[in-house]
Amino acid sequence: MTQNLTDTHAAVRSTQAFESGVVPRRGDTVMVRGEGCWMIDSEGKRYLDMTSSQGVAMLGYGHPVLTAAIQEQAGRMHACPNFFHNDTRAEFLSRLISVTPEHLTRAFLGNSGAEAIEGAIKFARLATGRTGIVAARNSFHGRTVGALSITWNPRYRRKFEPLMPGVSHVHFNNIDQLEEAVGDGTAAVVLEVIQAEGGVHEGSADYLASVQQLCHERGALLVIDEVQTGFGRTGRWFGFQHFDLEPDIVALAKGLGGGFPMGAVVYTEQIQESLFSGAHGSTFGGNPLACAAGTAALGVYEDGLIEQADKAGRRLREALEAAIGVRRVVREIRGKGLLIGIDLRTKAVPFLKTLMEEHNVLALPAGSTVLRLLPPLTISDGEIDMAVEAIAATLPEGS
Ligand SMILES: Cc1ncc(COP(=O)(O)O)c(C=O)c1O
Known part of the structure; x- marks a missing residue:
């Protein structure tokens, strides 16, 4: 037994050696x-x-509720393509929309935070017909090429340049810089209300209100990245609710499935109207196992957590x-x-x-x-x- 365990550990560690450069x-x-x-x-x-x-x-x-939901769904149906309706997916989507602010009526389901950000960028481009993105210094939005383009840390970016064009980074909490950066080519301003990876820096209420107003005035969308701050992490359902914001698009992941891998973009009806069939998609996104986990997690959050x-x-x-x-x-x-x-x-x-x-x-x-x-x-x-x-x-x- 001990011998087996030791062998297993050696195997685990040697597998990790392949990944440890990253x-x-x-x-x-x-x-x-x-x-x-x-x-x-x-x-x-x-x-x-x-x-x-x-x-x-x-x-x-x-957690017994999450575990039971995953087990039950795994025994019933763990995969179902998006071109079929699926009961578990439908239940999850209506639950998700019921906990987001009323004006956010649509959701796209993916598998991670970076993927949610990719969706947000694409939707903002389609809805506005513009391509520019303004993000903040110290931001973190993920490591796929689009998400990395709006992530600030030069250490993560440098070796992958050139990244997506049309992105500028402004100092967080500095409205003057944002006024200069947002123009008639700006599709969206993308922000975390509390920059988590970047050092736990909170946006000021005045700044965030001014950002929203500026977006409205200049026809840019406000995208809030709630990947880390969503689902009660900050003591409210979503971090932007501390600041009474009404974002056009919200990126979600992490707590969405209680730890089961999933991501989502939630957005307005108006944005939905600009999407064409095939504008976005994901093979695994919205799979029933993740959706069962998500419904269970949302239920526990709603139950006083x-x-x-x-x-x-x-x-x-x-x-x-x-x-x-x-x-x-x-x-x-x-x-x-x-x-x-x-x-x-x-x-x-x-x-x-x-x-x-x-x-x-x-x-x-x-x-x-x-x-x-x-x-x-x-x-x-x-x-x-x-x-x-x-x-x-x-x-x-x-x-
Ligand atoms: C605010 C924020 N956005 C996006 C991401 C990327 O999420 P993922 O690692 O699931 O791609 C993270 C990950 O830590 C994050 O904190």
């Missing part, structure tokens, strides 16, 4: 199981997951402020709900390593100096306290 890995740990907010490795070590597997496992691992996440976010934020807020190493604690960035006066990665290796707590970086927390929305008070205690023990004391 995605940096955290040591040799082999994760094999999840339970609630915990990930468990092949040696039985348990880690408190303050990342939700990059923000997707919003219900934690093994978003309010619970709002409370949990406040508790986590207050506990962090009390434990480490005055320490010299901490420049600022920011974010909303259960998307929190601890901006340090030094690099974040060494602390992430200590948190994992010495305290069994998983967290993420955002930019170079920000330690980012995005736990499952199901996190308990006790787990919040454990995470805060571990972070306090990891960061240097001294004010």
